[in-house]
Amino acid sequence: MSLAPECSEAAILARVIRPQAGGWPRAAAEAILGITFEERDRERMARLLEKAKAGELTAEESAAAENYRHVGRLLELLKSRARRPLQSKATP
Numbered sequence: 028m029s030l031a032p033e034c035s036e037a038a039i040l041a042r043v044i045r046p047q048a049g050g051w052p053r054a055a056a057e058a059i060l061g062i063t064f065e066e067r068d069r070e071r072m073a074r075l076l077e078k079a080k081a082g083e084l085t086a087e088e089s090a091a092a093e094n095y096r097h098v099g100r101l102l103e104l105l106k107s108r109a110r111r112p113l114q115s116k117a118t119p
Contacts, residue, residue, distance in 0.1 A: 037100050046107035056109040062102060068095070 051059075064072070075092040078084050084092065 036097060040101055040104055044104040044108055046104050048108060051109060051112050056112050059105050059109040
């Protein structure tokens with residue numbers, strides 16, 4: 028039996044961040060939800076995506092796309108966890 032899925036970066040990060048858990052202070056959760064890629068990074072990701080769809084990525088560009096994917100996954104996990112305390116303690 029392969030352990031690859033359990034040892035992927037995404038699986039390890041999910042276990043570390045535990046997006047299903049709560050407990051972060053409201054200010055911390057709100058700050059995390061405000062984290063985003065800069066415009067130049069979003070533009071770069073869009074260009075890389077188009078080149079990937081066309082099958083035209085160089086090795087360097089492929090590595091850059093993978094790096095963006097990893098950072099995006101980390102942000103997804105952090106934001107998932109940050110939303111929980113805000114949902115359970117919604118202000119009227």
